[in-house]
Amino acid sequence: MTAMIEATNLCKTFKLGTVDVEVLKDIDLTINSGEFASIMGPSGSGKSTLLYLIGGLDKPTTGSIKIKGKELSVMKDKEESVMRRRDIGFVFQFYNLIPNLNVEENIMLPILLDGRKMKDYKDKLEEILEEVGLTERRHHTPRELSGGQQQRVAIARALINEPDIILADEPIGNLDSKTGTDVMKLLQRINIKKGKTIVQVTHSKEAAEYGTRTINVRDGRICE
């Protein structure tokens, strides 16, 4: 088993005016390749913050994060961006699609940003559209889609570049339970069939059960 994500002595403090709010306190966490981990905990406990730090969307106050053995804090913006598009796929609670791009274009974003040609990924796109069940909707814009469909576009976008890691922040938090189940099943399939390492933040016990491991966060500390 190789460690995909290694966080050691991770601390994060936010300045709220003059007050320092310690959101994450000395976190140590290792997630291995092929794991499907669910981070759980009460609202405001720092789950999203942890996930964003892992994805390099924010910097820790102290401590280190290694992704596939590489230290994040020493990376330049360029390297970090490359890592985000090649090694990590993000899925957010509110989908976060680009409104003026259609389904296909949204999915292809990481490819485009990587300076590759869309047409070289035709087959790949077909396959992923099939996988998430949006072949028919490929030319629609996000606002013409339902929440579940938008979330599936977001997942497809996270998958297109074949990253090893998928980070999902409450992926079904905004969906009804039927759609939620579909999305969870999709993530599980990706974890099992493709062997992707998945870390999700979730509130629901059921959602956590699709995973292989649960990490509980309380008051900025991990209590597994």
Added chain:
Amino acid sequence: MNIIIKFLLKNIKEKKLRTALILFSITISAALFFASSATTDSMVKMYTDQIKKFYGESEIIIEAKDTAPSRYFNPTLPQEYKSHLQYSVGLFSGTGIYKYKRSGAKDENVSINLRGIDWKDQQIISKVTLASEFEVDPFQGKKIVISKKTADKYGLEIGKTLELMIEGTKYKFLISGIAQMTGPFTDDGRSHFAIVPMEILSSIYDQKGNVSTIYIKTLNSVEKQWIIKGLTASMKKQHVRETISQSDLQEQTGGVTVALSMALVLVLFMSVFIIYTSFKVITTERLPVIGTFRSIGATRKVTDFVLLGESVAYGVIGGLLGSGLGIGILYLIAKATTPTWDPGYKTSVQFTSAQLITSFLMAVILSLLSSLIPILKVSRIPVKEIVLNKIEKNQKGSKIWKPILGIIFLLAAFFVPPVAKGDPGILMDTVCTLLSIAAVILLLPYLVRGFVAVFERLYIYIFGNEGVLAVKNLRNNKNLLNNVSLLAIGISSLLMINTVTRSSVTEIINYFDTCMKYQMFFWVPEMDKSYEPILKAVDGIKGAKGFYSANGIEVKGTDKKIDSLESANKDFYMDYIDITLDGSKEATLKKLEQLENERSIIITGVVRNKLGVKEGDSITLKMPAGDRTYKIIAIWDSMMMGGNYAAIAEKYLKQDMQSKYYSYFAIKSDKNPEELLLFLKDKFARNLANGQTMKEIKDMVVESNSQIFNVMNAFSVITILIGVFGVLNNLIISFIERKRSLAVFRSVGMNKKQIVKMIFIESMTGGLIGGIVGVAAGLIMINIMKHMLTQVIATIPMNYSITMLTISATIGVIIMVTASISPAMKSSKLNIIESIKYE
């Protein structure tokens, strides 16, 4: 009610930049509106002031007619009018030559215009302030008051004598006064002026008791016209006229007024667009709250009232600021239009409180009208739809009437101006200018779609994937449409005004450089054919021909005048003036020959338009010999003598104008004209020679025109400035709206450089589209202006180069790219998480 107003005030304060933008455009509009309406008044005042320096408060001036046997006449006025006058003052004009001895150089003959007048009479018409005096009182005998300029230039001192040659005899005058450069001594930059006692001058000329001019002020100015009529009837050999006539004023200010209103129209259009689009945003923003207010019982009237109140508030504040700024701008325009070649003109501003109030009201109405449509639209939406957030669907479908209307406007802009004639034609052309911009704005969504499709294909090769993404971001982008509109309006105005003004200057220069085939005008009083061989004998003179000319000839049955009527002698006219009629030299010569056969006339296009006549028509001119009818045999498209020009055969001009002498000699020379003119002036000083080189006239005309052109260009720069401000505002709004999208780009792996690149490609593309559309609109407007100028002045070939068009389009790119520097930097420094989270 209170809470709604509080909410609005809070909103206004929050959107500082937008509030500033709206206020800025209203303020500028009000200011320019005020300035251009008051400019005419100020110019009138300036012109009147200038004239008053010489005439004082005099309203009527009487001089001998050109045809009279002598310049001098008996000043006795018919008894019946005397009791109606406040004063009537006679004066006696003459000329003296002062030989200025320069050590080591040739003597210079300085000609001094002498005014013979009683000292107290002079003080009645216009006050003379003396810098120093010596026995000036009593003002009798051979005393002279010279100007400070004359004294300084030739080292003349008070109490010394000044020797003048008058009528061939030398006289010694006592310099008993040196006058400040005010009143009649106001410097005209060219000549010297001095006052001597009336009696002494008239007796030197052997005209004791006679005068050359009478100045009159009436007791009751209402009677002015009646008095002029009466005096004209009884004084057959004299010309009785107003010192300042309405048509003179018109002539002085007409061009400026037309130019300013045209420029103003463009600025106003820009403002209307900015206010309209801002209010579209404002009403959509306020929609949810308005819905809430209405759902809890506020009537439609109340919410309408509040929105309208906001727009009125902008209008009131903008109107107040604008009135203040307007006075400043008025002063600047006045400064720019003050003739600098004549130091007698003093910059002065003139406006009425009515004009201030009108501008203020204009600001309020401008704001109200521009915001009315968006406000009414919102007002019509049922509360239920607002609360349920259903409106978006209503606005989605693009309306078919927009492109259709756009195309109709465009066609009108193309096809109406060529057929629009006369005064209504000018109005129609102005409307067409507006229609062409309106058409551009209506058709813009379709144009932009086309551009985007093209760029999408190109950019993959030029800029790679970031280019493709940038173009995709521009699809159906309202913000882009706004920016492109703003740029297009600004750039088209700039291009149009710049082209028109430059072409006009070029045309003027061209006229002097090519149309006039001689280098100077030269005249002395009572010149006849005998001067021709004398002049030709002068070294450096290649040719000299006498021309007869008359000014301000009234056309019977109209209130129009022909400014300049000249003799066209078929034997040499074409050698001196480059004229082509009906396309060929032969045809032109034929026409000139035709002039001799019967009373016929060649008029310029300007005169044709002014009189509304065509070739083959006849016009009757009021001439000293009586009313004479001339047949129009040719129309000449030329800026000759400013455009208001006509030519008739020499023999008819002599007969009908009763002219005995040439008005001037046209002189061809291969020597430096300035030197030659100096030489001639000196040589013929005894004969009171005078002249002007073509270059002097050209410089003066170019300068007087370039000043008003500068003002117009300033207007177009202001239009662009408002546009830039609008673009900046839009980009900031767009940045705020896009923060989330930008954070998403970052989260899926876009690096900082890529973000900056993408944003710059977007703005560059937007700028390019704005530039191209602006240039296209500008070309349409230039075409309209060409037709309009043909109506007002003359056919002026519009010259614009590819370079100029490219620069104009590039201005769009530069504006957009510069304006997006700050958003681009902010985007790259964006905190991803903060922007991605829903608050």
